[in-house]
Amino acid sequence: MTTQALAAPRRMADWARRAPLLPALLFMIVVTQLPFVATLVISFLQWNALDPKSRGFAGLDNYATVIVDPDLRSSVLSTIVLTVSVVLVSLVLGLGLALLLDKKFRGRGAVRTMLIAPFLVVPVAAALLWKHVLFNPEYGLFNGVLTWIWGLFGGATPPQPDWISSMPKIAIEASLVWQWTPFMMLILLAGLQSRPMDAIEAAKMDGATGWQVFRYLTLPHLRQYLELGGLLGSIYIVQNFDAVFTITSGGLGTANLPYTIYQTFFQAHDYGQASAAGVVVVIASIIIATFALRVVSSLLRNEVQS
Amino acid sequence: MKRPGRTLAEVLAVLAAAAIAFPLYWMVLSALKPESEVISSDPKPWTLQPSLDNFTRVLTTQGFGRYFLNSVLVALVVVALSLLISFLAATALTRLRFRGRTLLLVMLLVAQMVPVEALTIPMFFLMRSVGDAVPAFGLNQLGGLVLVHLAFSLPFAIWMLRGFVAAVPVELEEAATLDGASRQRFLWQVLFPLVAPGLVATSVLSFIHAWNDFLFAKTFIISASENQTLPLALLAFFKPDQNDWGAIMAGSTLMTVPVLVFFVLVQRRLVSGLAGAVKG
Numbered sequence: 215m216t217t218q219a220l221a222a223p224r225r226m227a228d229w230a231r232r233a234p235l236l237p238a239l240l241f242m243i244v245v246t247q248l249p250f251v252a253t254l255v256i257s258f259l260q261w262n263a264l265d266p267k268s269r270g271f272a273g274l275d276n277y278a279t280v281i282v283d284p285d286l287r288s289s290v291l292s293t294i295v296l297t298v299s300v301v302l303v304s305l306v307l308g309l310g311l312a313l314l315l316d317k318k319f320r321g322r323g324a325v326r327t328m329l330i331a332p333f334l335v336v337p338v339a340a341a342l343l344w345k346h347v348l349f350n351p352e353y354g355l356f357n358g359v360l361t362w363i364w365g366l367f368g369g370a371t372p373p374q375p376d377w378i379s380s381m382p383k384i385a386i387e388a389s390l391v392w393q394w395t396p397f398m399m400l401i402l403l404a405g406l407q408s409r410p411m412d413a414i415e416a417a418k419m420d421g422a423t424g425w426q427v428f429r430y431l432t433l434p435h436l437r438q439y440l441e442l443g444g445l446l447g448s449i450y451i452v453q454n455f456d457a458v459f460t461i462t463s464g465g466l467g468t469a470n471l472p473y474t475i476y477q478t479f480f481q482a483h484d485y486g487q488a489s490a491a492g493v494v495v496v497i498a499s500i501i502i503a504t505f506a507l508r509v510v511s512s513l514l515r516n517e518v519q520s
Numbered sequence: 521m522k523r524p525g526r527t528l529a530e531v532l533a534v535l536a537a538a539a540i541a542f543p544l545y546w547m548v549l550s551a552l553k554p555e556s557e558v559i560s561s562d563p564k565p566w567t568l569q570p571s572l573d574n575f576t577r578v579l580t581t582q583g584f585g586r587y588f589l590n591s592v593l594v595a596l597v598v599v600a601l602s603l604l605i606s607f608l609a610a611t612a613l614t615r616l617r618f619r620g621r622t623l624l625l626v627m628l629l630v631a632q633m634v635p636v637e638a639l640t641i642p643m644f645f646l647m648r649s650v651g652d653a654v655p656a657f658g659l660n661q662l663g664g665l666v667l668v669h670l671a672f673s674l675p676f677a678i679w680m681l682r683g684f685v686a687a688v689p690v691e692l693e694e695a696a697t698l699d700g701a702s703r704q705r706f707l708w709q710v711l712f713p714l715v716a717p718g719l720v721a722t723s724v725l726s727f728i729h730a731w732n733d734f735l736f737a738k739t740f741i742i743s744a745s746e747n748q749t750l751p752l753a754l755l756a757f758f759k760p761d762q763n764d765w766g767a768i769m770a771g772s773t774l775m776t777v778p779v780l781v782f783f784v785l786v787q788r789r790l791v792s793g794l795a796g797a798v799k800g
Contacts (some may be wrong), residue, residue, distance in 0.1 A: 235616065238608030242678065243624070245671040250631040252642030314533035317526065327535050327784065328541040334779040335544065336732045338751050339772035343547050346765060355546055392540065400790065446676075453635055456734060476637040485641050492638025499633040 225249070257489035262482075276490035286474055286491060290498070293452060293470040295383070300390045301447045305440060308398025315399070316406045333396040341460035349377040349461075366485035382466035386457050394451070398443045405439030408433070452499055471495050544776075551575065551770035574770035583745065584753050584771075591731060591750040592778065593663055598669045598730040599723045605670070606677035606722060611711065613678065614685040615693075625682075628675040635674070640739045643668060649739060659740055662747050668736050673726040680725070684718035685711065720786050727782055731775075750775055 260272035280286055315326055332340070348355045357374045364371075409432065417427050445513045455472040462468045469477075471491065478488040552570040578584055613625060644659070647668070651658015658664050688711060696706045734751040741747050754771045783790075 235608050235612035238605045239612045242609045242628075242674050245667065246628060246675055248636055248646060249639045249671060250627075253634055253638055253648060256642055309547060311533070311536060314529050314536065317529070319526075319530045319533075321534070325537040327787070328537040330783065330787070331541055331544055331776075331780065334728065334776060334783055335547075336751060336772065336775050336779075338732075338734050338754065339547075339775060342754075342768060343543055343772065347546055347550055347769070355543075369555060392543070395540070437577045449629075449632060452633070456638060468548050470636045472637050475635050479637060479641055488638055488641070492634050495635050495638070496630060496633045500630065 221251050234290055243291075253489045253492055259486045259489075261486040262484045272486055276486045277494070278485055279487055280491045280494055285469075288469075289469045289471050289474040292383070292468060293472075293495075294508050296387065296390075296454070296468075296470055297451045298450055299387055300394060300446055300451050303387070304391045304394040304398045304447065305402075305443055307395045308400075308443070309402050309436075309440075310405055311395065312402035315403060329399060330396045332392050333394070335393070337393070337456040338460060341389060341457045344385070344392070345378065345461045349385055351376040378461060379466065382462050386461050386468055389457055389461065390451060390454065394447055398423045398447065401443040402436060403445075405436045409435050449499070452495070467470050547769050547776075548773050551766060551773045554767065555766050574766040575769050575774070577764075578753075578770045578774065581767075582754070583748070586746060587748050587750045587753040588774075590662060590747060594665055594669065594749060595727050595730040597666050598673060599726050601666070602670055602673045602726045603723055606674055606681055607712065607715065607719065608707075609674070610678045610681035610685050610719055611707065614682050615690075625679075628678060632672070636735060640735065643671075644739065657706045660743055660747060664740055665736060665747075665749070668740060669726075669730045669733065673729050676724040676725055676729075680722045681715060681718050684715040688714050717751050721790055724783065724786055724790060728779060731779055 222394065250433050257276055258272060258274075259269065260275065261269050311329060315322060315329070335343070346354070351357055351374055354377075358376060360373060364373075414427055414431055415430060422430075453472055453477065454470065456469055458470055458473045459476075475488050475495075478484050482488075549567060552572070553567045553572050554571055554573070580663055613621060636710040647657075647659050647664050650667070651661070651664065655661070656663040657667050692710065693706055695711055701710070732751070733749070737752055741749070754768060754775075
């Protein structure tokens with residue numbers, strides 16, 4: 215009896231406490247989940263804007279088409295290759311740079327700003343910069359440098375490769391690594407600067423080498439930061455559209471999933487199928503992310519134990 | 521006495537910074553070079569005739585100033601609103617216990633994984649319906665663009681802030697309540713300053729996200745050219761036969777400057793901000 219009588223006002227008080235936070239929570243749910251729910255619904259519809267009469271429920275047809283479509287399958291593969299290579303390379307380079315910047319030295323602020331700058335360039339502009347200013351076979355910087363080096367050694371005919379057509383995937387990856395290394399460096403730098411210094415001092419007193427300190431203290435501490443960088447980087451790079459669109463226009467085997475979906479939407483106008491492809495991307499991302507995070511953390515954990 | 525290893529590391533850091541920033545130097549240089557030098561097959565790392573022609577051409581092109589203002593307006597409103605909403609929502613998701621809380625957090629990330637290209641069509645229809653009810657947030661409106669950007673910057677902002685809110689001990693809230701502080705006062709005068717480093721880090725990401733966007737502006741601002749944003753202005757210098765590279769590089773430079781300024785202003789707090797995102 216008494217507990218029930220007390221419960222009602224208590225619940226009221228609870229709600230009064232929650233009230234200031236609820237509008238934000240509701241707004242967030244509506245704004246972030248509604249488009250996703252709409253995508254889910256459309257993915258089960260037969261809906262091609264070029265054929266408006268045949269609109270209707272399609273069941274799993276769109277998913278079946280997506281899974282057997284060879285174009286989509288090859289774009290799945292290039293998405294995975296692109297994401298994994300860019301994230302891994304920029305994590306390793308970012309770790310290297312973060313370690314270099316960890317200790318104070320004169321001009322560190324300037325060096326840090328220079329290193330972070332590529333991340334701040336608008337992606338479309340960055341892709342244009344790489345395509346036309348660096349890779350261009352006639353007046354690009356890379357071939358200009360080759361000519362200059364050849365000139366130094368008296369070579370008459372310097373090689374002038376057409377970078378984008380001879381190595382399209384590496385060209386895109388290079389431009390993305392250039393943009394994402396600074397981001398990884400920032401996160402890892404944050405990790406390095408939050409290390410417990412007393413443990414490291416103690417280890418050094420006990421005669422641990424720099425490598426031992428790095429491997430048994432620094433690296434395990436950085437695990438969470440490596441995971442955070444890997445997760446955020448993967449989500450963005452799986453989604454990458456600007457670089458692929460600008461540098462190769464999806465040609466030469468570089469078309470990734472976002473690009474293929476873009477084509478299905480804006481050129482084939484098949485809304486149902488494009489939405490189904492989108493949902494497949496989500497499922498694949500979740501599987502890959504879960505798997506990758508497990509592998510990475512178990513690797514690091516083993517290293518700590520061994 | 522410095523160890524030689526340390527000096528080597530510093531030299532390496534400076535060299536790496538120079539190599540990484542060099543393409544940017546090249547971007548600014550191309551913007552300053554006269555056209556004949558930009559497309560010369562013997563590019564030189566300097567120019568003897570720097571000129572601001574490319575910049576004046578960009579700035580006097582129809583609408584560039586307007587697009588610039590639109591971009592600034594959208595990015596600032598998105599940053600302000602996403603700070604406010606993500607702070608309150610992150611507090612709710614950390615401090616309130618309710619059924620489905622974990623599911624909600626996971627769904628935030630899941631929604632983020634849908635390729636943006638696949639979301640544009642559903643969003644297009646949603647925005648058209650919203651526009652019928654509230655014209656200011658529909659298609660072709662900057663308000664609508666703000667709403668779309670919020671949808672994409674909130675999940676990250678909330679995930680980043682969660683760690684900061686969780687790091688503030690619950691005892692502090694109890695103490696504040698005992699001292700007679702209302703919930704509102706606790707939120708704004710105690711919790712808000714404590715999570716400020718996290719707010720800086722999230723605002724940088726939201727700003728960059730909104731400022732860089734190309735696809736949404738292209739898809740949702742269809743017929744109102746006075747409401748276009750900056751990345752689309754770059755396209756004005758693309759021509760089928762001859763692209764105006766000097767102007768494109770000048771435009772790119774002008775677009776990078778505000779982000780750089782914003783970053784330099786907050787960079788000291790950014791590192792500690794990112795560190796706190798992991799503590800939760």
